[in-house]
Each structure stands twice: as C-alpha cells, then as structure tokens.
Amino acid sequence: xxxxxxxxxxxxxxxxxxxxxxxxxxxxxxxxxxxxxxxxxxxxxxxxxxxxxxxxxxxxxxxxxxxxxxxxxxxxxxxxxxxxxxxxxxxxxxxxxxxxxxxxxxxxxxxxxxxxxxxxxxxxxxxxxxxxxxxxxxxxxxxxxxxxxxxxxxxxxxxxxxxxxxxxxxxxxxxxxxxxxxxxxxxxxxxxxxxxxxxxxxxxxxxxxxxxxxxxxxxxxxxxxxxxxxxxxxxxxxxxxxxxxxxxxxxxxxxxxxxxxxxxxxxxxxxxxxxxxxxxxxxxxxxxxxxxxxxxxxxxxxxxxx
Amino acid sequence: xxxxxxxxxxxxxxxxxxxxxxxxxxxxxxxxxxxxxxxxxxxxxxxxxxxxxxxxxxxxxxxxxxxxxxxxxxxxxxxxxxxxxxxxxxxxxxxxxxxxxxxxxxxxxxxxxxxxxxxxxxxxxxxxxxxxxxxxxxxxxxxxxxxxxxxxxxxxxxxxxxxxxxxxxxxxxxxxxxxxxxxxxxxxxxxxxxxxxxxxxxxxxxxxxxxxxxxxxxxxxxxxxxxxxxxxxxxxxxxxxxxxxxxxxxxxxxxxxxxxxxxxxxxxxxxxxxxxxxxxxxxxxxxxxxxxxxxxxxxxxxxxxxxxxxxxxxxxxxxx
Ligand SMILES: [Zn+2]
Numbered sequence: 001x002x003x004x005x006x007x008x009x010x011x012x013x014x015x016x017x018x019x020x021x022x023x024x025x026x027x028x029x030x031x032x033x034x035x036x037x038x039x040x041x042x043x044x045x046x047x048x049x050x051x052x053x054x055x056x057x058x059x060x061x062x063x064x065x066x067x068x069x070x071x072x073x074x075x076x077x078x079x080x081x082x083x084x085x086x087x088x089x090x091x092x093x094x095x096x097x098x099x100x101x102x103x104x105x106x107x108x109x110x111x112x113x114x115x116x117x118x119x120x121x122x123x124x125x126x127x128x129x130x131x132x133x134x135x136x137x138x139x140x141x142x143x144x145x146x147x148x149x150x151x152x153x154x155x156x157x158x159x160x161x162x163x164x165x166x167x168x169x170x171x172x173x174x175x176x177x178x179x180x181x182x183x184x185x186x187x188x189x190x191x192x193x194x195x196x197x198x199x200x201x202x203x204x205x206x207x208x209x210x211x212x213x214x215x216x217x218x219x220x221x222x223x224x225x226x227x228x229x230x231x232x233x234x235x236x237x238x239x240x241x242x243x244x245x246x247x248x249x250x251x252x253x254x255x256x257x258x259x260x261x262x263x264x265x266x267x268x269x270x271x272x273x274x275x276x277x278x279x280x281x282x283x284x285x286x287x288x289x290x291x292x293x294x295x296x297x298x299x300x301x302x303x304x305x306x
Numbered sequence: 307x308x309x310x311x312x313x314x315x316x317x318x319x320x321x322x323x324x325x326x327x328x329x330x331x332x333x334x335x336x337x338x339x340x341x342x343x344x345x346x347x348x349x350x351x352x353x354x355x356x357x358x359x360x361x362x363x364x365x366x367x368x369x370x371x372x373x374x375x376x377x378x379x380x381x382x383x384x385x386x387x388x389x390x391x392x393x394x395x396x397x398x399x400x401x402x403x404x405x406x407x408x409x410x411x412x413x414x415x416x417x418x419x420x421x422x423x424x425x426x427x428x429x430x431x432x433x434x435x436x437x438x439x440x441x442x443x444x445x446x447x448x449x450x451x452x453x454x455x456x457x458x459x460x461x462x463x464x465x466x467x468x469x470x471x472x473x474x475x476x477x478x479x480x481x482x483x484x485x486x487x488x489x490x491x492x493x494x495x496x497x498x499x500x501x502x503x504x505x506x507x508x509x510x511x512x513x514x515x516x517x518x519x520x521x522x523x524x525x526x527x528x529x530x531x532x533x534x535x536x537x538x539x540x541x542x543x544x545x546x547x548x549x550x551x552x553x554x555x556x557x558x559x560x561x562x563x564x565x566x567x568x569x570x571x572x573x574x575x576x577x578x579x580x581x582x583x584x585x586x587x588x589x590x591x592x593x594x595x596x597x598x599x600x601x602x603x604x605x606x607x608x609x610x611x612x613x614x615x616x617x618x619x620x621x622x623x624x625x626x
Contacts (some may be wrong), residue, residue: 085624169536177566229475
C-alpha cells in the first residue's frame with residue numbers, strides 16, 4: 001500500500017505569513033524575564049538570547065530553519081477515519097479537533113516534509129505540541145508511517161522531532177495501537193539500512209516516549225526538555241516523596257545513559273548534517289557550499305519560498 | 307471467601323440469607339428449609355445471570371480487577387507442564403511483576419511471559435501489583451530472543467494496571483524498555499499469541515500484547531488509560547470513571563468491533579473469579595486454536611503478516 005497519495009500544492013511557509021504576525025512584538029522569556037524582540041527571537045529559533053531557555057517552536061518554523069533556504073516539500077499524510085470511537089467527554093472530540101485546527105492553522109499534530117538539509121536529502125517529521133498536546137492518534141501514526149515509507153522509497157534518512165503529552169485519549173485503544181504501528185515504521189527504516197534520528201523536544205512523555213521516540217539510531221534532546229514515561233506528578237503521588245531537581249529533564253536522562261546527546265537548538269542543524277552525512281557515507285558538508293537561507297533557486301519546484 | 311463487588315450487593319444479600327438458613331439447619335435437624343433455600347438459590351442464580359449478561363464498561367473494569375480473578379500463575383500451573391521459570395534481565399534485577407520461562411503447552415515447548423499480580427497481601431507486594439519495571443520488559447525481550455533463536459512459540463498473558471510509575475523505573479528507562487519489548491514482539495520469527503486475562507493497562511500491556519493473535523477474556527479490559535485517569539484529565543473529576551469507561555471503549559466487545567483483537571473468550575456466568583477452572587480451560591483451548599495455524603507459517607510470513615496487521619489496524623474505526 002502506498003501511503004503517499006500526492007503532494008500538496010506549493011504553499012507559502014513564511015514565518016510572518018498572515019496568522020503568524022505577532023500581535024505583540026515583544027515576548028517575555030518565562031525563565032529569566034528578559035523582553036525579546038519577535039524578529040530577534042525568531043532568528044534565534046525561539047531560544048532566549050539571554051538565558052538559553054528553549055521556547056516552543058512550531059513544526060513549520062522548525063522546518064524553515066532546518067531545510068536549505070527554508071525550502072521543503074510537504075508530504076501529505078493519509079487522513080484516518082474521523083472520530084473513530086465517537087468519543088465524547090465534556091466536549092465532543094470533533095469540536096476539540098476543530099478548535100485545535102483553528103488555533104494552529106494545521107490539520108493535525110504532525111508535519112512531514114522532505115527536502116535538503118546541508119545538501120543532504122532527508123525526510124523530516126515534527127510533532128506539534130500546540131495541537132492537542134501533540135497527542136498521538138491515528139493521524140500521527142499515519143504521519144510516521146508515511147514519513148518512513150517516503151524515506152525508504154527515496155533512500156533518505158528520517159529525522160523526527162517529538163513533542164507530545166502521550167497518546168490521544170479521545171481515540172482510546174486506537175491511540176494505544178500507534179505504539180506498535182509506529183514501531184513497524186521504525187523497523188522499515190532499520191531494515192532499509194536508513195538512519196532514524198530522534199530529536200526529543202519539550203515535552204515528550206507517555207506512549208510516545210515508549211515507542212518511536214525512544215527507538216532512534218541516535219537520540220538527541222533539546223536542553224531541559226521533559227522526557228518521561230510517567231509524569232513527575234503521577235510518580236510523586238505514587239511514591240509520596242519529592243523528586244530530585246532536574247528529574248526527567250534531558251540532562252538527567254543523559255546522565256542516566258538514556259540519550260546520546262543534549263544539543264542547543266541553535267547548533268542542532270549543523271549537528272544533524274554532520275551525523276546524517278556520516279551515517280549515509282557522504283563526504284563532509286562544506287559550510288560555504290550551503291545555499292543562503294533565502295536562495296529560491298536551489299529547489300525550483302519546492303514550496304516555502306518567501 | 308467470596309468478595310463481592312459493589313454492584314453485586316443484592317446478590318450478596320440473597321446468598322447470605324441462604325447461607326444463614328443452611329447453618330441453621332445444620333444446628334437443628336427439625337427445621338425444614340429445603341424449599342426456601344432452593345428458592346433463594348434460584349433467585350441468586352437468576353440475579354447473577356442478569357447482572358453479568360449486560361455488564362457496563364465500568365463494571366467490567368471492576369470484574370477485570372477482581373482480586374479473586376485467576377492470575378497469570380494460575381494459568382501457567384493449569385495449562386503448562388515442565389514449567390521452567392527463567393529470571394533476570396542480565397543488567398540490573400529480576401522483576402517479580404513479570405513471570406517468564408520455558409514450558410510445554412500441550413506437549414509443545416513454548417516460552418511463556420506474563421504479568422503476575424499476586425494473590426494475597428504478601429505476594430501482591432512482592433509482585434508490585436503486576437506493575438512492571440524496566441527489568442521486567444528487558445527480561446521479556448531476553449526471553450523472546452531465546453524463543454526466536456530456538457524456534458519456540460511465545461505465549462503472553464497480560465494482566466497489568468500499567469507500567470510502574472516510580473523514580474528508579476524512570477531512571478532506568480521505563481519508556482525505552484517498553485519500546486524495545488514492543489519492537490521485539492514485532493521482530494521475532496516465531497508465532498506470538500497473547501491473551502488479556504484481566505487488565506490491559508496502556509503501554510505496559512502493549513509491550514506484551516503486540517502479537518499475531520490477541521484474545522481477550524469476555525470481562526477483561528484493554529485501554530490507553532485507566533477510566534479514573536481519563537476522568538480526572540478530561541472531566542477534571544476522577545469520580546466520572548463510569549463515563550470515561552464508556553467513552554474509552556475498553557471492553558473486549560468494543561475492541562473486537564474495532565478490529566484490535568481477534569477473539570473473545572467467554573467467561574462462565576458470574577465471571578472468571580467464580581469459575582476459575584472453566585475459565586482457564588477455555589483460555590487453553592483458545593490459545594491452542596490461535597497457535598495451531600501459526601506454527602505452520604514461515605518466519606518471513608509471520609513477521610510480514612504481523613506488521614501488516616498493525617499497519618492496517620484502525621483504518622475503519624468502529625466499522626471494522
Ligand atoms: Zn531567558
């Protein structure tokens with residue numbers, strides 16, 4: 001079965017497209033309180049220039065900064081059955097979905113794209129924490145499967161940025177079944193001998209951590225990201241004691257041997273280029289060879305040009 | 307001693323009355339209570355049937371968690387011979403919440419892996435109430451590897467409230483251990499069949515229940531989150547567990563309709579805890595029926611079909 005049905009038409013992925021114009025030109029860093037100018041903050045990949053705090057970044061913004069010249073082609077994810085359980089809590093699930101779509105301008109909690117990163121062809125997938133906590137349901141499962149299939153088809157590595165509170169409760173058991181489903185996707189990559197690199201971002205918890213987000217060939221995390229299976233509150237309630245400082249944060253996991261690296265978002269792209277090129281047995285990237293960020297000629301058919 | 311669930315209270319009253327009469331008759335032969343007791347027994351039987359014919363999802367959760375329900379080791383003892391438990395993950399510890407080892411199932415050598423909840427206070431604590439730590443999943447991975455190398459089918463018995471949410475468990479990589487166990491289930495070139503005998507609690511269950519064939523006992527449950535947990539998040543009130551249990555569709559019947567499981571194993575009226583022997587025998591027959599066609603398949607076919615099954619799962623929602 002081919003999960004890729006077709007490509008979406010070119011689309012403007014400008015950081016400052018209509019809905020992304022910040023109403024307030026200044027953002028206060030929640031960590032250190034420094035007022036940061038929006039353009040400077042965006043250039044800094046939403047990392048506080050004063051204290052290094054990593055603020056959330058949307059998948060589209062991330063891809064704009066990951067792919068050469070900010071150019072990438074979106075891979076369309078097959079749509080699953082809507083509201084498979086006809087789930088209703090205090091709100092109807094379709095209403096929650098619509099609200100998330102309106103708030104984010106995205107159809108669901110994961111974006112899949114292909115393009116070049118440091119002249120290295122890759123497929124990338126990024127989870128959107130703003131969209132119902134990035135939760136993993138049928139769509140996210142489909143996204144990971146289609147990203148893996150696309151990577152296998154084109155012989156490219158897959159780089160996955162995780163961010164999720166866990167499985168999407170409104171899809172019940174079908175959300176849980178994304179654990180084995182996405183693990184099959186990871187197996188496809190491994191069998192094809194293609195690198196699967198996971199970048200864990202804040203927060204990555206629950207069933208997501210217990211499946212595709214922990215099965216990478218290389219496991220990198222952003223600084224201070226919360227990464228766990230059971231959340232700290234649940235653990236405190238269970239064991240009835242205070243947890244140590246930094247518990248379940250990226251650095252803590254690194255110390256306990258659960259990660260390969262903790263990397264500042266601003267250095268991540270270079271590192272990913274270096275790693276993927278070695279794993280793909282490509283010659284080292286030459287920095288000067290990279291197209292300038294606004295170069296539109298690098299991939300004429302691709303979208304995302306400003 | 308029978309321990310009654312809250313919804314069984316009217317039943318407890320009738321059965322209690324019948325028991326009292328019998329005790330009275332034992333002390334005094336002149337009292338003739340036969341008719342009265344027979345009437346009470348019949349009433350109790352009818353009520354039991356009524357109660358269990360249409361258990362609500364929440365009541366099924368209660369039955370699935372019943373302390374007298376047969377647990378993993380009860381099945382192992384009754385259904386397997388030459389039981390040879392194997393311990394340890396070779397890294398850190400042996401997790402007593404997970405039992406595993408080699409055994410013969412109807413003469414065929416197999417590897418058995420399951421969650422064990424324990425039967426009394428002491429053993430429940432020792433078994434950590436069936437909540438596994440990373441070592442448990444890593445032991446399972448090791449045993450599945452062993453099964454794979456020696457061509458032994460794997461049988462898993464799932465009964466866990468969930469993976470243990472503890473400090474050490476997190477530090478030693480609970481999520482990675484679960485992920486690796488699920489990965490191993492998908493990778494092995496031998497048949498793997500799974501029966502959810504009580505609670506299939508979230509990722510802690512998936513780690514063993516990713517299989518060629520999955521069966522559930524009629525009143526067992528399998529869910530992404532406990533109804534109490536779901537209620538406290540979505541309803542902001544843990545007391546709304548009945549509503550959450552409905553919404554989550556966690557019963558064997560719902561999961562069959564969704565195409566997540568392959569078969570439902572009937573429980574005698576009154577549930578597995580009232581008739582453990584019959585239930586265990588039915589599970590044995592179901593395992594045999596699921597396993598027999600699989601053992602004829604090649605390694606390649608098994609792995610391919612298993613992966614395909616999961617890739618296609620959920621595509622049709624409730625229309626599956
Ligand atoms: Zn700051």
